[in-house]
Amino acid sequence: MRKIMVLIIIVTMIIPLLSLMTLPIRSEPELIKIRVGYLPYMNYFPNWVAEQKGWYKEYGLEVELHMWETGPPAMNAFAAGELDILWCGSTPVISGANRGLPFKILWIQQDWKKGLLIMVRPNSPINTFKDLKGKTVIYHKATTLDYWFSSMCKMHGMSKEDMNMVHFSPTEALSAFLAGTADAYVAWPPQSFILLKQGYKVIASGPDLNKFPEYEDYMAFDQIIVHENFLKKHPEAVIKYLELVNRAINYYYGGEKNIREILELTNEWFLKIGLKAITEYNEMELLGPYSKVIMNLELNEYFLGPENDVSKSRIVKLYRKESEFWASLGQIPTDFVDMSKFIDNSFVFRLLKLKRNGETCINLAEEYMKEAKSKGIDVSKAEALLSKAKDAFSKSFYEDAIRYAKEAQKAAIEAAAPSITITATTTIAGAAVTKTVTNVITETATTTIVQEATTYLYASIGLLV
Template identity: 30%
Template sequence: MIKKLRGSILILTAIMIVILTGCVSKTTTANEKKGKNENLTVNIGIQQSLGPLLIAKEKGWFEEEFAKVGVKVNWTVFQSGPPHFEAMAANRLDFGAVGNSPVVAGQAANIEFKEIANVSDGLKGNAILVPGNSPIQTLKDLKGKKIAVAKGSSGFNLLYRALEKTGLKPNDVKIIQLQPDEAQPAFETGAVDAWSIWEPFVSLQTLKKNARVLADGKSLNVYSPGFLIARTEFTKEHPDLVVRFLKVFEKAHLFEKENRNKAIQLYADAKKIDKDVISKVLENNESLNLPTSEEIIKAQQDTADFQYSLKAITKKIDTSKVVDNSYIKQALQELKEEQNK
C-alpha cells in the first residue's frame, strides 16, 4: 500500500514538473521575444496616398500590435516611392508601400528589399491630367507641351508608356520633374500643361479643380500595381515581425472593405479632403492584400524591360527575384486559423 502511495506521489510530482516546466517555457519564450526586441524600432514609410496603411497609422494598430513583443514604431512621410529605397539602402526604413516603377528602379540599383504583398493593380490609380479648358484632347497633342511628373514614380512609368503607345518620343515633350507637392501648384496655375500623377490627386483634380483625365492605366492597358516592401536584412532577422506587420495591414484592409463609410470619414479627417473625392479614390484604386500573382510579375517585367529600353535603368532585371510571397501567405493563413478557433 505504501509502495503504491509512493508511486502515485512520484507520478503526480512528475506531472506537476512537466506542467510547471511548460508554463515556465512559455513565459520564457514570451520574455525572450521581448528581450530579443529590446530597443528595437520598426521604421515604416508612408506616402500621401489613401489606403489601409493610413487607417492602421491613424488608429495606432501597428504601435499596439508591436508593443506586445516590445517593439516601437516610427513613421516617415515620403512624397513618392523612390525615396523609400534610398532610406532602405541606408538602413533607415524597414517597411513601405510603393508603386511599380520605384520597385523596378530599386531592384536595378541593387537595393536589398522584398515585395511582400500586392496591394493594388493600379489600372485606374494613375492618370495623365490636363486642365478642363485645355486644348489638349489626345495624347498626340502633348507634343511640345510641359508635363509634370515625379522622376522614377508610377506616374513616370505611365507617362513614358503613354508616349510610346502614341508614337511620341520623350524629347518630343518637355518633362518637368516635380514631386506632388511642387507639381500640384504648377498644374493648377498653368505653369505646366499636363500632370502624370496617382490617387488621391487624380480624383481631387477631376472632381474639385475641373481637370480631365487624358489617359490612365486602363485606357492604355498598363498596370501600375502597388506593393508592400520590406528591407531584406530585416526580413531575415525578424520574419515574425514581417508576418505581424502584414496581419495588421490585413486588419486595416478589411476595415476599409467592410466599413466603407467609416473609412471614408477617417480619410477625410486625416487628409482634410472632401468625402466625395475619397469615395472616387477608393472606387478607382481598390485596396488589396494578396500574394503577387504571375500576371502582376509579368506586368512588372514588361515595365522593367521598357525602362531598360529607355535607359531609365542601366541593366536588365528579373522582377520575380524580389517577390517573396511566403510572409503574406503565412499571415493570411494564421488569420484564417485564428478566425476559425
Template identity: 25%
Template structure:
C-alpha cells in the same frame, strides 16, 4: 524623379481612399480590434521602423497605429512619416529603415543598390484613375498623338503607362516627341500651350486641365497592374525576423477589416494624417483600388499580363533601361517579390 515626391503637398492625391472601405469588405475576417496583451505573444527588442507617405493606399497604416492593431496582431512596428516620398526610398536603400511603402518601379530602381536588399511582401493598392494622360483640343485618340509633343517626366510610372497605351495602339514612343520635364513643369508647359499632351498624377493633371479644350485621354483605370503600390521590407528583416513581417501583413488585413466596420472613424483618422478635413476627404473621387487578399495572390503569381507582378516587373525594368532611367535593374527580379507572407495569411484565414 519619382512619381509621388510631391504627395505631401497635394490634396488631390487623396482621391479614392474611401474605396478602401468597399474593397476591404471582401477581405477575410481577421482580428481588427485590439486584444488583451495576454492574448498576443510579447514582442521584445527594437521595433521595425517602416516608412510611409501621403498616398491613399498607404494611409490605412495610420489607423493600424492609432487603434493598436499592430500590437493586437503581434507586430512591433514604429511608423515613420515622410513628407517627401523620395526621401523615404533613399532611407530604405541606405539601411535607415526596415521597410517602406513604395511603387514597384521605384523598388526596381533602388533594389540593386540597397544595402540590405528590398523585397515586396504585400500589394496595398493599384492606381485606378489617379494617373492620367491629358491632351489638347482636337486630339481624340492615341493615333491623333502621332507626331505630337507630350510633356512628361521620363522614366516614371506615367511615362510607362503611356508607353503601354501606345504599344496597345500599334505605336511606340518614337511616334511622339517627348518633352522631358519635372512633372509640375510638364503640367505647366502643357497648360501654357507648349505641348500637345501631358502625363502625370494629381494635382498636376488638374493644372493641365485648366487649358481650354483640354481633356483626359486615358488613365490608370484602363491599365490595371501598371502602377502597384507596395509594402517593401529589407531582405535582412525577412531573414532575421520573418515572424514580424508576417505580423505586419496580418495587421494590414486586420486594418482593412476595421475600416469596413468603422468607415466614418477610419476616414477621420486618414483625413487627419493627410492634413485635410473629413468633409474634404470624403469629397474626393475614387482613384485608388485597395487590394484584397485574393488580388494579392493574383498579383504575386506568374502570368502574362500586367496584373501579374513578375511579368510587370520585367516590363518595367526593360522600359527603364531602354529610356536610360536606370543602367540596369536587379540581377534577379524574382528576388524582389516574396509571396510567402500573403500566402500564409490566406491559408490561416
C-alpha cells in the same frame, strides 16, 4: 486572549500581502521597432489608419513612419539602412534590384491604374494625347507614373522629348498646376481625383494603355518590401506587421459602416500631405474607382502564386515587361535581374492558410452551437469563446481566432455531452474504418477514448492536429 487572537489573524493576513510585495513585477513584452517608409498617396493610407487608431501596440510593434515625396529618394534611404520596410512603386523596386539591394517583396498593393489621369483645364484646346506635343506637362520623374506616361508616349509614336516635361514633387505639383505653370498634369491619387471632382478634363487614363496589345496586361501597382537583415532578425514581427496591414485595409475599404471616421482620417491625411480637406465630397465617391482594386490576401495569392514556384507568377511577368522598357531607354542594364529572387510569398500564403483555417473552425463552432441550442442546451460559454474568435479574426489575429474557435467547439460539445455521438470514418491501409464514440466528453470518459474521438473527428473534417 481575544486581543492575541485578533493580532494573530491580522498578522496572518498581512504576511501573504508582504510576500506579494517582494515578487518581481511582470513587465510587458518589449515592442519591436520597425522603421516604415511610405509615400504621400492614397495607396499608402493603411499606415496612417493604423497609427491614428493606435493599433501598433496590439501587434507588439513600435512603428516609426517616415514619409517621402516619391519612390527614388525613399529607395535611397532604404539602401542607406534608414528604413526596415518600404512601400513604393514598381519602378524604384526594379531599380533597387538592379543595384543589388538586399530586400524581399512581401505584398502587392493593388492595381491603381484607374487613378492615373492626364488632366487639363475645362476649357483647354487639348483633347487627345497627341495634342500634348509642344505643351508643358507636369509629372513625377522616375516613378511608376513616369513608366505609364512614357509607355503611352511610345504607343502614340511620341517621346517625352516632344513635350516640355517639368518635374514637381507630389505636394507641389497640384498647386503648381492650379497656378497655371503647365498645360497638363500627369496625376495620381489623391490629386487626380480632386481635380476630377473640380471639373478638370481628362484626356487619358491608366486603362487606356491596356487597349494596346503590347500592354494588355498592364497594371500600376505598389509593393511592400522588407530589408533582408530585418527579415532574418524579426520574421515574426514581419508577419505581425502584415496582419496589421491586412486589418487596416479591411477597415478602410470595408464599406459605409466606417464612413464618418474614414472621412475624418482622410481629411487629416490630406492636411498632412499639404492638400485641402474634402469635407464637401463624399469620401467613397471620391475614391470610387480606386477603392475597388485594393489588394487583399486573396488577390496577393493570385499575383504572387503559385506558392512553390514564384518564377511563374503574374507579377514577375509584369516586372520583366517594365524592365524591358527601362532597358530600352538605357535606364537599366539589358542583362535583366531575375525579380523572382526578390519575392518571398511565404508570408502571404501563411496568412492565407491561417485565415482559411480560422474560417473553417469558426463555422464548425457555429454548427456545434446551433445543434446544441436546437435541443435547448445552454451554450453561453461557447458563445463567449466564439465572440472572442470572431473579434480576433477581424483583427487578422488568425492563430488566436483558431484557438478560441476550437475552445468554443469543445465548450459546445461539453455542454451537450450526454446527447453527443461522434461518428468519423477514415482509411487505414486502404480500408475504410468507422469509429463511433458516444458521450465523448464526460467525467467518466477515459483519456484514451477522448483522444481517439478527437483525432477521428478532426481527421474527418481535414483538421488533424
